[in-house]
Amino acid sequence: MSPPRLLVFRVLLFLSALCLCWTEDWAFENAPGIAMEYKIHVDAGKEDCYWQYVHPKATIYVNMQVLKGGDGMAGMAVRNPKGEIVHPYTWKKSAEYEEVSQTGGYYSVCIDNQFSRFAGKLINLYMTTFRYDLWEKYTQELEQMEVSVNNFTHSIKTVDQRIHDMLLHQSQSRAKEARDFQLLISNNNYVQYWSLAQCIAIIGAGAFQVFYLRKLFDTKVTTKSGGRA
Numbered sequence: 001m002s003p004p005r006l007l008v009f010r011v012l013l014f015l016s017a018l019c020l021c022w023t024e025d026w027a028f029e030n031a032p033g034i035a036m037e038y039k040i041h042v043d044a045g046k047e048d049c050y051w052q053y054v055h056p057k058a059t060i061y062v063n064m065q066v067l068k069g070g071d072g073m074a075g076m077a078v079r080n081p082k083g084e085i086v087h088p089y090t091w092k093k094s095a096e097y098e099e100v101s102q103t104g105g106y107y108s109v110c111i112d113n114q115f116s117r118f119a120g121k122l123i124n125l126y127m128t129t130f131r132y133d134l135w136e137k138y139t140q141e142l143e144q145m146e147v148s149v150n151n152f153t154h155s156i157k158t159v160d161q162r163i164h165d166m167l168l169h170q171s172q173s174r175a176k177e178a179r180d181f182q183l184l185i186s187n188n189n190y191v192q193y194w195s196l197a198q199c200i201a202i203i204g205a206g207a208f209q210v211f212y213l214r215k216l217f218d219t220k221v222t223t224k225s226g227g228r229a
Contacts, residue, residue, distance in 0.1 A: 033128065033129070033130045033131070033160075033164065034128065034129050035126070035127070035128040035167055035171075036052075036126070036127050036128070037124070037125070037126045037127075037171055037174075038050075038124070038125045038126075039067070039122065039123070039124055039125075039178070040111065040122075040123050040125055041120055041121070041122055041123070042074065042111050042112075042113040042120060042121045042123055043113065043120045044070075044113060044116050044117055044118050044119055044120050045113065045114050045116065045117055046113055046114070047110055047111065047112045047113065047114060048110065048111050049108055049109065049110040049111075050108070050109045050110075050111075050125070050127075051106045051107065051108050051109075052106065052107050052109065052127050052129065053104075053105070053106050053107075053129075054081075054101045054104055054105065054106075054107055054129050055101070055104050055129070055131045056101065056102065056103055056104035057100065057101070057102065057104075057131065058100070058101055058104065058129050058130055058131035059098065059099070059100050059101070059129065059130040059131075060097075060098070060099055060101060060107055060127070060128070060129050060130075061096070061097070061098045061126075061127070061128045061129075061130075061168065062076070062078060062087075062096060062097045062098075062109050062125075062126070062127050063094070063095075063096040063125075063126040063127075063168070063171060063172065063175070064076040064094060064095045064096070064109075064111060064123060064124070064125055064126075065093065065094040065123070065124045065172075065175040065176070065179060066093050066094065066121055066122070066123055066124075066179070067122040067123065067124050067175065067178050067179045067182050068121070068122040068179070068182035068183075068186070069116075069119050069120050069121035069122055070116045070118070070119030070120075070121060071116070071119075072093055073091050073092055073093050074091070074092075074111055074112060074113050074116075074121050074123060075089035075090060075091050075092075075095075075111070075112035075113075075114075075115070076089065076090070076095040076097075076109065076110070076111055076112070077089045077109075077110045077112065078097045078107060078108070078109055078110075079107065079108040079110075080099075080101070080105070080107060081101075081103065081104070081105025081106055081107065082105075083108075086099060089112055091115060094175075109125070109127065111123050111125065122182065124174075124175040124178060124179075126168075126171040126172075126175070128164070128167065128168070130164060
């Protein structure tokens with residue numbers, strides 16, 4: 001394979017990894033960028049925790065949005081690999097956290113619904129990790145092919161960052177769209193049930209009025225002897 005074609009092939013391979021394509025030959029632990037989005041249900045008074053490995057010098061970003069349930073709010077806490085709470089619980093509709101991990105390790109993300117005693121919550125959870133330490137490897141390979149490393153690396157990093165920003169924006173947009181859709185369904189069900197209840201009440205009131213009026217005009221015919229006819 002000629003050097004130009006080899007360069008194009010390596011660039012496409014790297015961008016496909018950034019697009020988070022999972023194959024059997026490509027492990028999550030070796031990917032430059034990983035993004036995961038979940039829709040989870042947290043029961044009333046419960047807490048669910050999730051763990052994500054982050055490479056040293058990599059960036060971790062977490063976004064939580066409540067889509068449906070109760071007052072529409074929940075808590076999110078993030079703990080670093082040392083067990084320290086780097087993002088404390090806050091009871092709100094959405095929360096996010098971003099950090100550049102210096103040591104790396106497993107981060108814990110916990111969704112708390114303990115303040116809600118009766119209503120479960122539908123949560124949209126988006127997590128992504130991003131590492132730049134692999135750039136040196138690609139830089140060395142490009143130097144061997146006598147390519148302008150600085151310009152090329154800067155361009156790819158710019159594209160890389162734009163893709164990362166687009167993924168974040170799309171995740172937030174999908175979460176808001178899902179939340180609005182759940183609210184629309186809830187309002188539609190409320191209107192239907194309330195309209196049905198009003199129809200039943202109107203029909204019942206009409207039937208009661210007809211029955212009562214018939215009772216008022218119900219007369220008893222008697223004979224001359226005083227008995228009923």
